[in-house]
Amino acid sequence: MIRVENLHKSFTLHNQGGAVIPVMAGASFSVAPGECVALIGSSGAGKSTLMRMIWGNYLAASGHILVGDTDVAAAEPREILVLRRATLGYVSQFLRVVPRVPTIDVVAEPLRVLGVPAELARARAADLLTRLRIPERLWALSPTTFSGGEQQRVNIARGFAHAYPAMLLDEPTASLDAANRETVLGLIEEAKARGAAIVGIFHDEAARARVADREIDVAAFTPRPA
Amino acid sequence: MMMATGSAAPLFSVRGLTKRYGARIGCADVGFDLFPGEVMGIVGESGSGKSTLLNCLAGHLVPDAGKVIFDTRTDGPRDTLTMSEPERRMLARTDWAFVHQNPRDGLRMGVSAGGNVGERLMAVGARNYGAIRATALDWLGRVEIAADRIDDRPSGFSGGMQQRLQIARNLVTGPRLVFMDEPTGGLDVSVQARLLDLLRGLVREMGLSAIIVTHDLAVVRLLADRLMVMKGGHVVEQGLTDQVLDDPQHAYTQLLVSSVLQV
Numbered sequence: 001m002i003r004v005e006n007l008h009k010s011f012t013l014h015n016q017g018g019a020v021i022p023v024m025a026g027a028s029f030s031v032a033p034g035e036c037v038a039l040i041g042s043s044g045a046g047k048s049t050l051m052r053m054i055w056g057n058y059l060a061a062s063g064h065i066l067v068g069d070t071d072v073a074a075a076e077p078r079e080i081l082v083l084r085r086a087t088l089g090y091v092s093q094f095l096r097v098v099p100r101v102p103t104i105d106v107v108a109e110p111l112r113v114l115g116v117p118a119e120l121a122r123a124r125a126a127d128l129l130t131r132l133r134i135p136e137r138l139w140a141l142s143p144t145t146f147s148g149g150e151q152q153r154v155n156i157a158r159g160f161a162h163a164y165p166a167m168l169l170d171e172p173t174a175s176l177d178a179a180n181r182e183t184v185l186g187l188i189e190e191a192k193a194r195g196a197a198i199v200g201i202f203h204d205e206a207a208r209a210r211v212a213d214r215e216i217d218v219a220a221f222t223p224r225p226a
Numbered sequence: 227m228m229m230a231t232g233s234a235a236p237l238f239s240v241r242g243l244t245k246r247y248g249a250r251i252g253c254a255d256v257g258f259d260l261f262p263g264e265v266m267g268i269v270g271e272s273g274s275g276k277s278t279l280l281n282c283l284a285g286h287l288v289p290d291a292g293k294v295i296f297d298t299r300t301d302g303p304r305d306t307l308t309m310s311e312p313e314r315r316m317l318a319r320t321d322w323a324f325v326h327q328n329p330r331d332g333l334r335m336g337v338s339a340g341g342n343v344g345e346r347l348m349a350v351g352a353r354n355y356g357a358i359r360a361t362a363l364d365w366l367g368r369v370e371i372a373a374d375r376i377d378d379r380p381s382g383f384s385g386g387m388q389q390r391l392q393i394a395r396n397l398v399t400g401p402r403l404v405f406m407d408e409p410t411g412g413l414d415v416s417v418q419a420r421l422l423d424l425l426r427g428l429v430r431e432m433g434l435s436a437i438i439v440t441h442d443l444a445v446v447r448l449l450a451d452r453l454m455v456m457k458g459g460h461v462v463e464q465g466l467t468d469q470v471l472d473d474p475q476h477a478y479t480q481l482l483v484s485s486v487l488q489v
Contacts, residue, residue, distance in 0.1 A: 014477030015484070057468040059475065077452045077466040078261055098426055098448050099419035113430070 001166050001197030002054065003030040007063035007073070007221075009053060023049055027063070027221035033165065036188065036198040038212035046218045047201045051168050054199065055090050056080040067166050085113055089164035091172050095143060095155040103146075104129065104139040107157045114162060121161070128157035131183050149175050160187050167191060169200040173207045185211055235297060237262045237435050238283075238403055243292030245282050251459035252278035256292070258454065258464065262402070265429055265436045267450030267467060269443060269482070275459035276439045277407060283437065284324050284405045285314050296321070296403070319349045323396035327408035329388035333380050333395065339366060340376040342395045350399055365394040369424060386417035390424065397428060404429075404436040410445055422448055443486050447471060455479045 007027040013019045024046050031037045039047040052058040053072070054065055060073040070083045084090075089110075097106050104125050105112075111121035129139060132153040138146070143154045152175055159167070172188065173181045181204070188211045191198060202208035208215070236259035245252035253275040260266055268276045281287040283294055285306060294306045299321065306314055318324070326332040333342050343362040344352075352358050363373055369390035371383075380388050389409065396404065409425065410418040426449060429436055440446060446453055446467055454464040455476065463476040474480045 011473075012475070014480050052472065056466060057472040059465075059469060059473050077469075078264065080466055081451055096447070098423045100423050 001033045003066040005064040008061045022223035025223040031197040033195040038208045038215045041218040089167040091159035095151045102140045103143045110162045167198045173204045239295040241293040245289045253459045265450045266452045267446030268439045268454045270456035274456040280439045321402045323401040323404045325406040327411045329392040332392040335381045369394045406438040
């Protein structure tokens with residue numbers, strides 16, 4: 001479902017004398033449907049960079065990133081938008097929303113965009129918010145005023161609203177209490193069971209051991225100094 | 227947004243668009259395709275040519291070179307620059323809409339709120355007073371203006387209300403392409419948020435395509451699917467909005483993004 005082939009990436013910092021910093025060389029791996037692969041490696045090794053390249057907000061210098069039939073490394077913006085709408089989900093560490101939009105609608109939005117009727121989308125959103133223990137009295141409020149942990153849970157609910165065939169999870173259990181962590185691990189297991197291919201970053205080792213089928217050490221993709 | 231992909235043909239194709247002011251470049255060799263349902267942001271500092279470009283696209287300025295092709299309902303793709311003036315005016319009243327930064331430029335200040343919305347309907351042939359008033363009322367509701375303000379003139383409205391009224395006036399005819407020039411500029415932050423929410427909802431529900439000029443990177447992050455960065459009249463970078471903001475390739479875009487507190 002996800003196949004990364006010989007991926008290279010460098011950053012050119014034009015405002016710092018045009019310094020070129022190679023950050024990834026020859027990254028290759030694949031993730032089958034129903035499989036969860038954990039990216040590991042020390043901080044700065046390139047886990048998040050790799051994940052963002054799959055999401056498409058970081059450009060690849062060369063190589064291929066196939067998600068389904070779409071090569072994210074070569075696709076037009078609108079092809080990536082289609083991919084993100086129906087096929088590829090992403091639970092990032094930050095919740096970015098239009099202020100003032102009620103939490104229930106923030107969570108239902110990915111379904112609304114796919115044409116799911118409002119009632120159904122909201123019912124699914126309500127179910128997820130309940131499972132993630134966001135009190136119902138908060139659903140009509142914008143999540144912008146919520147605590148960090150609550151925002152993280154809203155973000156997870158939003159990320160799991162649609163049954164994406166491929167998912168990227170960036171620290172999904174960070175800053176969660178034990179009960180909510182358990183809920184999130186359950187959601188990940190359900191996603192795997194329905195056949196989702198998942199790439200995750202988990203600093204929570206116990207969580208990683210439980211949901212990940214394999215680990216990929218991104219240090220192997222770190223460019224060697226010339 | 228919802229309909230961004232269904233159709234394979236672009237709604238709006240721009241090629242080699244150039245506008246000079248004497249020896250000075252307004253915008254140079256701009257080209258892009260906009261597909262149905264897509265929202266494109268144009269960012270750049272003051273004087274970068276983004277407003278010149280928008281005005282050339284919308285037919286308010288005549289460019290020196292280039293093509294601005296719109297997929298018309300009746301005749302398919304047509305170069306709007308070679309259309310007759312009446313044809314272009316009809317397009318501007320029906321399938322196109324233009325939201326000005328200053329609502330005073332897009333509203334008739336001496337006419338009631340209902341009249342401002344109804345006028346555009348009448349311009350495309352609506353004649354039944356009751357139906358026009360009902361549609362106007364519906365639109366005032368959609369932009370969150372209380373029904374009892376329908377007979378008030380916009381001069382007595384707040385800036386945010388005026389801007390929402392301008393949006394109602396523009397969208398009432400069901401356009402397919404909306405040009406917006408700094409639509410949230412000059413508004414309080416809380417009012418901006420309300421307007422953003424409103425615009426996003428309308429764009430999705432109506433399957434609109436939109437081109438939004440702004441200097442506010444947070445606004446484009448929330449509203450635009452794609453982003454074009456201009457400097458000195460030239461497009462220096464374009465791509466998926468979050469890609470351009472998170473991994474900017476051009477020196478100017480890197481400077482622009484790193485100059486913002488947080489986007």
